[in-house]
Amino acid sequence: MSLSVLTVVGARPQFIKAAPVSHALAAHGNIREILVHTGQHFDAAMSDVFFQELDIPPPAHNLEVNSLGHGAMTGRMLEKLEEVMIAEKPDWVLIYGDTNSTVAGALAAAKLHIPVAHVEAGLRSFNRKMPEEINRVMADHVSNLLLCPTRTAVANLAREGITHGVHHVGDVMYDVTIAAVERARERSDILTRHGLTPKTYAVATIHRAENTDDPAQLAKVIAWLSERGKDTPIVMPLHPRTRKLMEKSGLNPAGIRIIEPLGYLDMAWLTHNSAAVFTDSGGLQKEAYFHRVPCVTLRDETEWVETVQAGWNRLWSVPDYEPRRDITDYGTGACSAKIATLLAA
Template sequence: MPLTILTVVGARPQFIKAAPVSHAIAALGDHREILVHTGQHFDASMSDVFFEELAIPKPAHNLEVNSLGHGAMTGRMLEKLEAVMLAEKPDLVLIYGDTNSTVAGALAAAKLHIPVAHVEAGLRSFNRRMPEEINRVMADHVSALLFCPTETAVTNLAREGLTKGVHQVGDVMYDVALHAVRQAEGRRSILDELGIAPKSYAVATIHRAENTDDPERFDRVAAWLSKAGEETPIVMPVHPRTRKLMEARGIVPANIRMIAPLGYLDMALLTHHAAGVFTDSGGLQKEAYFHRVPCVTLRDETEWVETIEAGWNRLWTEEAYKPRRDIPDYGTGEASGLIAKLLREAA
């Protein structure tokens, strides 16, 4: 039976994750997908470019909710998403990750008794001070279908009593990473634009609230990056919020070349050829592994524990990596097709 699927996205990582799944849904031929952009990331460099590069259909609805505190943003999204869902009458709502857009989509659908499917379910950092952790837990507990990227995620859900509708599918980000560099190589190289050679630099990003909302911690992270840059010069695409904070605090880190945010293809190529990655982004931690680039996570814990155990990632509070090995849990690059198949079976 054909499904009408309403997909809620709002932030850069969600655009990337949604791309292969949307393509897989379209390939089924008999389902209709309605894409809703909450507007959480609204700058062209953080939003429009991803739809263009990843060939994602233009959103049917753009709610233009942004630049608000967590409560106000989530509440406004909830209100507007409810109106869209009442008008579109979807059979299922599809959500991704752990942002305010994620939890707003989950709650709006649950209150209207519309089944929710959560891609990247079961991730836990076990730090309830992180807004992303609250969003993950709430989204999982109202979802009918939980698409887990790893066996650890499945175990986390079981500990919370969630076993029905749980599927380990692999990681949709791996699907994208498998062809992104090849696609990017056919374009003008970001390395040529920046005048840098492969393996001569590291990539850094900072955007998480735990780092940017605490001035003292942010200063420590900036100082750590400056020190790391003494060994390997750092290229840092700067999130708008991070740049604003650095300017307000008068921080000009040494050994760091700050550039504007990049589209997904340029960022994939920059990461692929880097000597290392320093980040507080969950997505970039995994992408570093996909490109087999060692990573340091600028947080005190990570939900992607496999990358730590496999020796490709370490926390900035640790001195050494564990022995390196591959991570079979992330799958073979076919997660999006499996998700589409499971959605069809749920019809």
């Protein structure tokens, strides 16, 4: 009998992380994946393009839950995911990261006594004001298989009393990046389209609630970026939500070229050829390291402490980088195959 794995995704980072794992599950030969899209990111630029570019099969279920507050969105997802899980009767529910879709998938499965596997388990920023931190802690504490990208994540779980079912597997994003760079080299015209020369520009992204919900904080971030833009031109693919908030606050940044949200291949090639990355995104902090591009995190803490310790990343409040070295924790690009093997076992 084949094993059935119900995968819950809903936001851009999850589509990207799910791609290599979906391919590994299909290659295993004895695992049937049921992909469920909660609808958290629903427009074509933030959703459909990733399925197309990364060769992810279309979702078996699209719950179309979006444009709601945290509580309403998570509650609606819980309700609809429970219906799908009851109908599909999966052997595992597979979740990624730290979004509302993640915690809804974890809680719905746990209440139905379906084992939960969490990719990117054990990450901690230790800032409980971040909704992402609450989501990842709750997801970890109801998960049966905790798939950690780093040894620090394993240690974080141990401090919380979670030691059973914990595995250091490496980072799925490294798997994606290796494949994406070669594909983007052939397919992406992002540099030509925007008249960019490699290593002469920086990339910036802003989307976290802690930076966008408070107009004063958003203005502070834009001012910081504008100052850096005097030395190095900054290209900023702008999240639709952030664009609306900037327009509402009357922010018109100098030295920053705002462009449309990008598909994964274009974003990978833009990052790969940049001189620096400025971001509040957890995923892009790591991707900058995978591309060997220095990063500044526009937050007061980061869950990816290895990137800071290895000198490839620093917080914007810190004046300089630590001495630079390679990071071994993220693996060799075979994380997805390890996950498929652990699920099958």
